[in-house]
Amino acid sequence: MEIQYQTEGDIFDIQRFSLNDGPGIRTIVFLKGCPLSCWWCSNPESQRRRPVVMYNEAECLHCRRCESACKQHAVTFTEDGVRHFSDDICIGSGDCAAVCPSQALVMKGSRITVENLINELKKERSMFRRSGGGVTLSGGDPLMQIDFAVELLKACKAQGWNTAIETECCAERENILRAVPYIDHIMVDIKHMDEEKHRIFTGVSNRLILDNIRAVAAFSPITIRVPVIPHVNNTEKEIGDIARFAAALPNVQCVNLLPYHSLGENKYKMLGREYKMNRLSAKSLDNEALEKYRSLVEQAGVPCRIGDES
Ligand code: SF4
Ligand code: SF4
Structure with a gap:
């Protein structure tokens, strides 16, 4: 496996000791750039490719x-x-x-080579080995920097580390399939099954995303993550539609419901941008509603987790 260690990419954060983004103890590398701009995004600093x-x-x-x-x-x-x-x-x-x-x-946002990033990640290699953990690429969407993401994933595999990716799957199919052989676990978001609502609240259609998820699920174990957002998708019909889509796919390990929170709101102020969720006067979800959605997912035949549950 030839690895281009001098390939450069743009990242905006590295978080260590994560327990929620794949197996074992993990280091998460956050890549810049996202094709979506979801109203509730808690990492708005990730969306632009530039710093x-x-x-x-x-x-x-x-x-x-x-x-x-x-x-x-x-x-x-x-x-x-x-x-x-x-x-x-x-x-x-x-x-x-x-x-x-x-x-x-x-x-x-800063630019880094695969070589320098791997040297940084090596600081946790003994922890990866002991815990069965590894490296998770997040963002933004790592697939926006496909050359960097592929070389980084290859370099992680060359070290013997477990790899995972958190993606929107909103990219050209051939690019996604270039990365798949080097990923142990894919976590992909579905925000809504209705194309028009998806376009309003994320800025893009969901057609390419859903087609790509169908294609990827044929090759790799996947977790489907569903941000549960008041006034956007928090009805039994909307969560049920997503659950039925997930149940029809091969290799879906679970649906992970992610309850809405507004922890990212202050970042919008710091970036000089509007936090659009304020237009909806969105409140946190209660446990009763979330448990109801869990039942819907499980009735569809798919295991369900809420938030950080293991
Ligand atoms: S505000 Fe002006 S100086 Fe600061 S990063 Fe933007 S363009 Fe550069
Ligand atoms: S005005 Fe405020 S933000 Fe601008 S350089 Fe001075 S301290 Fe920094």
Whole structure:
């Protein structure tokens, strides 16, 4: 197996000691870029491929150095000192964060080679071996950087590590199938079976996604993850439709229901973006509703987990 160790990719985080994203104890590598923009996304800093700047107002000294440093004029201040940021103009250069004298500006996103990333991941190799764990690629959607993802997965397999991927399966089929031979477990999201609702709340149709899931399930064990979102898909009909789709596939190990939370809301403020879930006045789901959905999935013949349950 030839591995291109100098292939570069863009990542925005590495999280260690995870117990919920595949077997054993895992390190999760978060890749930049996502074809979807779900209203409830708790990692909005992942969606753009380029680096993004996050602004923490509580740390800001209002020195206005960021305004002077930004050649794009993405940062401006009003006469009474209120900072404005235009995300659509920003190119992610990081010039603003470089001159910020406090911790008010943090860049999310950096480029790394497969070789350097593997060297970083090797720090946990004894833990992978003892726990049966390994590396999970997440995002964003790792399939958006297919060359980097494939070389990274190959390099992980060359180390003898278990590999998993969290994906939207919203990519060209041939690209997905390039990665499949190097993945031990695929976790794929289904948000909605209705194409129009899917388009409204994620920005894209679900047709390609569902077709790809059918194709991938023929080759690999998969977990289907379903974010359960108030006013989007939290009815018996909508969860039942997803459960029946899952039950008709081979190799589905379980459906994992992920209850809505609003923990990512502050990130939208830091990115200068709207948190669209506020339009829906969405509240957390109660246990009774979630248990009802669990029963629906199990009645369809598929094991079901809620949240981080093992
Ligand atoms: S990262 Fe964006 S806001 Fe900051 S200097 Fe570059 S273009 Fe301007
Ligand atoms: S450079 Fe940093 S501290 Fe100064 S105004 Fe900009 S964000 Fe605030």
